[in-house]
Amino acid sequence: MSGTPAAQGAAAEPAPRTPHQTLALAAMLFAVAMTFIDQTIVSIAAPDIVDELGLSSSGMQWVVNAYLLSLAAFFALGGRLADLLGPRRIVIIGTLVFVVSSVLCGCVPKGDFAQSWLIIFRATQGFGAALLFPAALAVVVAVFPVERRGRALALFFGLSGALTAVGPLLGGWLTGWTWRAIFWVNVPVAVVALVLTVMAHVKDVRRAEKLDGVGAVLIAVGMGLSVLGFQQSAYWGWDSAATWACIVGGLAVLVLFWRYERGRRQPLVNLAVFRDKAFTVDSLVLFFAMLAFVPVFFFASVYAQVSLSASPNQAALYLLYFFAGFAIASQWGGRMLDNKGARLPMKIGTILGAVGFALWAGKLTHLSMHDQWPYVALAGAGIGFILAPASTDAVNRAIGASYGEVTGITQTIRNYAASVGLAVLGTLLTHRMTENVVSTLTSQGLSQDSAKGVAKSIAEAVTGNGDARVPSGTGSAATAARDAMSGVRMDFAEANQWVFYGMAIALGIAFLIALRHPGGKVTPPTSLPMEAPAPPIPTH
Structure with a gap:
């Protein structure tokens, strides 16, 4: 009978709590916010760090690169650990590693050990981010049903990507107080992320496998x-x-x-996922898109400061045009993914991106933000249409593999592409800029050797650490460099045209690859993957 004590007791048992989707998404956004902001915030503070700690130029570059190097090296491991230990647990561990490393970076002592201290804890910051990001994305995928997943991930990628532009703005403001604050600001963000993660009641299921x-x-x-x-x-x-x-x-x-x-x-990485043609196309499109996406932050910021004579904060506002287009398009791309699949938004995005970057490149020599903003926004819209649909489709296509594992693969590809893009495009910029400056100075009567020396000084000033300040000092080389800086704004803008045309070409290649996508909507399991994780795909 329903009135028996046993029946009443059974009826009184609380039902298991389901994950709170909004809180879970907010928690993951706060968690990854730190990792995205830290990709750009340190470059703004680099001159102040060098001045106070007495670091060498190459030493400061190691401080910047240590984070990105560690991030690239351990992303695949982070995705796998999310599978074996549970994504919620890895989010918490990654957040703690990241925030403790941030505090230690901000507490670096002055002296001979300062450079090594910063490099070590920037590397552990990168390790924490490598743990955190694939696990956070796996949580978002897990808590949202398939019919809402595209829009949720579009919001996740749109907002988290936009946070990269916040780095220069926040860095410029905090550095006015102390450069150490760029690391300490991660503490309140981490606290909010951890509290929301607990409140969201995200389920954690581990896979019974070995690392x-x-x-x-x-x-x-x-x-x-x-x-x-x-x-x-x-x-x-x-x-x-x-x-x-x-x-x-x-x-x-x-x-x-x-x-x-x-x-x-x-x-560690189930390479059988690449047997799926759509997954391979998604990965290649992401690779070529990332050749432009991450490098554009650096190159556009330095261009604004050198050629447009903008302050660091004004340069950050210049990048907001890009993210205005990016944020809007990422939402449209998410809706297209839900309704029609990934092929259409990827085709639209690669075309818009290629056209946008090409038109932007053509306007760089106008030396006016007002003339450029429509094309900056168009380039951002192109990337916005690509990232969320391609990343989400890759996850949905790889049904047999875990979400943490697939996220580790796609994020490793993205970070590797960003490193290649920065290196290759940076070399192109330096080469073209040096040629332009030498040509300008020799036409003004300076000897070839002297012109090369001045051009090298300018190149080091604007491409070494993202420091676009005019070289200081009283020596003849420094004086010549300062005199030259006012006359080479156009030279630098013309050199950057090669870089931005290179980005347009990368998006054009991505369009040709996107045409190979088989298309169609993917219907992954409607049950939460954390409740019943899928078995690995056979490797033979």
């Missing part, structure tokens, strides 16, 4: 070495044996990783 330690070491070494070679190419030179030893050696280790993983029953 592939050898695979983790191989991919970390391979990614780390090759990315290091690209990062240091600006300093070592493309004719340096060290540059090519790192790049070729890293790629060789990645090939070894691929061969090793094929024979594993429980691999």
Whole structure:
């Protein structure tokens, strides 16, 4: 009978709490906010850090690169750990690693150990971010049903991507107080993220599998070495044996990783997901889109400060035109993904991106933000149409693999592409700018050797650490560089045209690849993947 005590007791048992979708999305956005902001915030504060701690130019570049290097090396591991230990748990661990590292970066002591201190804890920051991001994305995918997932991920990618533009603005404001605050600001953000994560009641399910330690070491070494070679190419030179030893050696280790993983029953990265044509197309489109997306922050910011004589804060506002288009298009792209699949928004995005970057490049020599903003926004819209649909479709297509694992793969591809883009486009910018400046100065009567020396000084000032300040000092070289800076604004703008046309070409290649996408909507399981994680795809 329903009135028996046993029946009443059973009826009185509380139902298991379901994840709160809005709180879960907000928690993950706060968590990843720190990782995106820190990709750009340090470059703005670089001159003040160098001045106070007495770091060398190459040492400061290592402080910037250590974060990105660690991020690229450990993303795949982060995605796999989210599977084995549970994405909610890894979000918490990654957040704690990141925020503790941030506090230690802000507490760096002055003296001989300052440079090593900053590099070490910037690297652990990157490790925390590598743990955090794939797990956070896996949580978002898990708590939203398939019919709402496209829009949720569009919001996730749109807002988290826009936070990259917040870095320069926030960095400029905080540095006015103390540059150490750019690291300490992560503490309140982390506290909010952790509180919301607990309140969201996200379920955590672990996969009963073992971690592939050898695979983790191989991919970390391979990614780390090759990315290091690209990062240091600006300093070592493309004719340096060290540059090519790192790049070729890293790629060789990645090939070894691929061969090793094929024979594993429980691999770190399930390479069988690439058997799906759509997943492969999604990954390649993301690769070529990221050749432009991350580098544009650096190159547009430095262009604004050098050629448009903008302050760091004004340069950050210049980037907001890009994110105005990005944010709007990412929402449209999410709706298209839900209604028609990923092929249409990717085609639209790659076309808009290619046209937008090409038109933007053509307007760079006008030296006017007012003339450029429509094309800046158009380029941003192109990227906005691509990122969320391609990333979400990749996750949905790889049904047999876990969400954490697939996110680790796609994010590794994205970060690797960003490193390649920064290195290759940076080399192109330096080469073209030096040629332009030398030509201008020799036409004014300066000797070839003197012109090359001044051009090199300017190149180091604007492309080394993102520091666009006019070289200081009282020596003849510094004086010549200062005199030259006022006359080479157009030279630098013309050099940047090559960079932005390169970005347009990358988006054009992405369009040709997007045409190969099979199209169609994907209907992944409607049940929460955290409740019943899918088994791995067989590797044979």
